[in-house]
Amino acid sequence: MISAALLGIAALAFYGAAEGFSIASLRKNSDALARGTTILLVSGLLCHFAALQVRARKLHSVPYRDLSDSMSFFAWMIAVTYVFLFFRHRERSTGPFLIPLVILFQVISLLTRPATLPARKELSGSLFAFHVTTAILGYAALSLSFILALLYLVQNRQLRQRRTGLLFSRLPALDVLDRMEHTAVAVGVAALAVSLTLGMVWAQKNWGTVWDAKLGATLLVLVVYAVALFSSPLGLKGKKTAFVSIFGFSLVLFSYTIVNLFVSKGHVFR
Amino acid sequence: MIAPMESPLVLVGWDFRRTPISIRERLAFTPDSIREALAHITRQGVLSEGVIVSTCNRSEIYGVGTTADVEEAVTEFVAGFHRLPKPDILGSRYGLSGPDAVRHLFRVAAGLESLVLGEDQILAQVREALRVASAAGATRSVLHRLFQQACAAGKRVRSETGVGTRATSIPGVALELARKVYEDIDKRSFLIVGAGDIAAIFYDLLVGRGARTIDVVNRSFDRAQALTSRGGTPRRWDELPARLPHADVVVCATASPTPLFGAAEASAALDARRGRPVLFLDLGVPRNIDEKVSSVENAFLYAVDDLKEMAARNLADREKDIPKAEAILEEELADFLSWYGSLAVVPTVTSLRRRFERVREEEFDRQLSRFERVAPEDREKIRLLAQSMVRSLLRRPTVALKEESDPVRRVERAEAIRHVFGLEDEGGSE
Numbered sequence A: 001m002i003s004a005a006l007l008g009i010a011a012l013a014f015y016g017a018a019e020g021f022s023i024a025s026l027r028k029n030s031d032a033l034a035r036g037t038t039i040l041l042v043s044g045l046l047c048h049f050a051a052l053q054v055r056a057r058k059l060h061s062v063p064y065r066d067l068s069d070s071m072s073f074f075a076w077m078i079a080v081t082y083v084f085l086f087f088r089h090r091e092r093s094t095g096p097f098l099i100p101l102v103i104l105f106q107v108i109s110l111l112t113r114p115a116t117l118p119a120r121k122e123l124s125g126s127l128f129a130f131h132v133t134t135a136i137l138g139y140a141a142l143s144l145s146f147i148l149a150l151l152y153l154v155q156n157r158q159l160r161q162r163r164t165g166l167l168f169s170r171l172p173a174l175d176v177l178d179r180m181e182h183t184a185v186a187v188g189v190a191a192l193a194v195s196l197t198l199g200m201v202w203a204q205k206n207w208g209t210v211w212d213a214k215l216g217a218t219l220l221v222l223v224v225y226a227v228a229l230f231s232s233p234l235g236l237k238g239k240k241t242a243f244v245s246i247f248g249f250s251l252v253l254f255s256y257t258i259v260n261l262f263v264s265k266g267h268v269f270r
Numbered sequence B: 001m002i003a004p005m006e007s008p009l010v011l012v013g014w015d016f017r018r019t020p021i022s023i024r025e026r027l028a029f030t031p032d033s034i035r036e037a038l039a040h041i042t043r044q045g046v047l048s049e050g051v052i053v054s055t056c057n058r059s060e061i062y063g064v065g066t067t068a069d070v071e072e073a074v075t076e077f078v079a080g081f082h083r084l085p086k087p088d089i090l091g092s093r094y095g096l097s098g099p100d101a102v103r104h105l106f107r108v109a110a111g112l113e114s115l116v117l118g119e120d121q122i123l124a125q126v127r128e129a130l131r132v133a134s135a136a137g138a139t140r141s142v143l144h145r146l147f148q149q150a151c152a153a154g155k156r157v158r159s160e161t162g163v164g165t166r167a168t169s170i171p172g173v174a175l176e177l178a179r180k181v182y183e184d185i186d187k188r189s190f191l192i193v194g195a196g197d198i199a200a201i202f203y204d205l206l207v208g209r210g211a212r213t214i215d216v217v218n219r220s221f222d223r224a225q226a227l228t229s230r231g232g233t234p235r236r237w238d239e240l241p242a243r244l245p246h247a248d249v250v251v252c253a254t255a256s257p258t259p260l261f262g263a264a265e266a267s268a269a270l271d272a273r274r275g276r277p278v279l280f281l282d283l284g285v286p287r288n289i290d291e292k293v294s295s296v297e298n299a300f301l302y303a304v305d306d307l308k309e310m311a312a313r314n315l316a317d318r319e320k321d322i323p324k325a326e327a328i329l330e331e332e333l334a335d336f337l338s339w340y341g342s343l344a345v346v347p348t349v350t351s352l353r354r355r356f357e358r359v360r361e362e363e364f365d366r367q368l369s370r371f372e373r374v375a376p377e378d379r380e381k382i383r384l385l386a387q388s389m390v391r392s393l394l395r396r397p398t399v400a401l402k403e404e405s406d407p408v409r410r411v412e413r414a415e416a417i418r419h420v421f422g423l424e425d426e427g428g429s430e
Helices: A004-028 A031-059 A067-089 A095-111 A126-160 A166-170 A174-206 A213-229 A239-263 B021-027 B031-043 B070-081 B086-090 B099-109 B121-135 B141-160 B170-181 B197-208 B221-230 B237-246 B263-272 B291-295 B304-320 B322-368 B376-403 B407-420
Strands: B009-015 B047-054 B058-065 B094-097 B189-193 B213-217 B233-235 B249-252 B278-282 B299-303
Touching (some): A004 A095, A067 A095, A067 A126, A067 A174, A095 A126, A126 A239, A126 B170, A174 A239, B009 B099, B031 B047, B031 B070, B047 B121, B058 B070, B070 B086, B070 B094, B099 B121, B121 B141, B170 B197, B170 B249, B170 B299, B189 B197, B189 B237, B197 B213, B213 B237, B221 B233, B263 B278, B263 B299, B291 B299, B299 B304, B322 B376, B376 B407
Parallel strands (some): B189 B213, B189 B249, B249 B278
16 A cells, blocks of 8 residues: 555645646746646545545544644645635636645645544544545635735735836736635634534534633634625725735634644644 | 649738828729639639738738739739739739748737737738638649638737737727626616717627617707717706716716816715726817726726826837747747648649759750761660750659758748749649
8 A cells, every 4th residue: 555655645646746847837838838737636625535534434534633644634625615716717827826835735744743642532533534634625715815814915906006017917806816715704704603513513422511711702803704705795895805815724723733733622622 | 722822822911001192092902802802812813812901001912823923913903903004003013922921821810910000800801801712713732821820820929918908098998998897788778978079989889899888968959969970868067967877887978178077076976876986988079077086985087198108008018028039939830831831842843843844855965966876776775865864854853842841941942943944834743
């Protein structure tokens, strides 16, 4: 059986090649290169999925319990969400800016050694697996929305300052970035809401309570993003939505790191 | 089998660089006159194949010639066809043949020879020229292949270099900007303020790009009505403030000496739009829109000078990519010439051999009539000797032609051999 590490490296190679192709396709404005990007990216996804499968069989649970596994899973979810965004909006010019996120987390995953943790009974089962999977999907979609929000602000600034150089001509239109960002936030919010619900059911069953600091943090994240998503009547569009998105993402980082490490008692990846 | 070297590829043309408009307009061809001219020129035997590319900037006749002085013959024909004195069109004419003619056509198709570098209409015009000539039955394999390859080369230059990418005209730049705020022009609403020439140019441009929602506000309502004949809604002057919040793109092109609106009006419009951005294009001189509008959140204001500057910058960017475009054209040229050269070599070798054999036969008969007392077996020996000499003499040039891998050089060698040995009158077919 091929090792998970080897499959992970193959996936990384595919992602790297996809990034190269997407930059070239943007520079040359070539359809053939754009098709190549999609093929490479999907090949990377499949390799990566196989790597996760190998790990899951070994652990008898969703592979998330140490840094290496959770980063790899996270990278894969980002790639899945990006491919979804790509097909949903038919917009290839954001690829060079979004694929690096996949590469970054996959590199972190490959550089850290997977820990050998004892299996824990309460952490197996499909309820828990879905809770973790949807949480990671939610965070992956929100990280993409963060990058898209930054791109929106960059493009907005260029338009305002009348700097219409190469980057300006290559980035998509403001309304496209806006729509993509909304889609990413919508996926993120939906996935997190599902994850939160499943998590509460699971916690009630195993801990006898639903309350946890992580739950509070996630609720706050959800509220912030819901404002970004459903706030058109409030006059939040474009630039303001982008700011809310960026603020929401900083909360995600806070919840992922500070809350995980110092506040939450039972909600740690280990 | 076509024998390209005895019927070389030629181009005779007149363009905006060398020929004044007064003559150029008389040299222009319509699709009908192209069909007529091609029928005449092929019937007269001046060209065996022909294609005419005629635009407002150039009239060019590409052809496969049947005689040595084909350029003169084509010029003569054009003068006669357009009823112009030959001296009037001789001075500004350019004539190219072989690889140079091919290279010129590829440059034309890629927009490198255009008045506005890289403009994209010419590619469609070249494609149309081939279609008209083919329909008239004036093209066979050489010109058909040549023009198809020219279109492919032009397309490659446009997709692989920046020569034809960014807009270089003010309306083009304005449209490019609009598409960076809202991608789908056809789903957006436009507000044109003014109904003069510039407003009309923009109206045509937007209608051409499929924009369906166009409001035209003008002081004279009649003129607004006249302008919106092909779609859109004419509006009265006092409707301007009410229409502002509905517009995704506002184009102002009036001769008003004072600004039509300022930051307060723009701000109110944007508030009503709940933050959806607006692109303001101010084409008025003096300005129609107060400069302070650019400080309003989600309002992007561009004045005519900004657009001019962008157009100039884009043109400079296009020029930077000329070497890259030329490299692509040379690749395509080599590809065409290797095909064309393969046509060229075989007939050249054939006619060269035929020429030598004919000289041998003639000389043999002439000389042998002077030696009456040569025995028949000696006569045969002399014939064999002459045959072997001819074969030896032919071996080197044949090898030189067939083994040259560089297609340009192969065509040039074939041409040189045909010229040196006067093979133009020699039939090349097997």
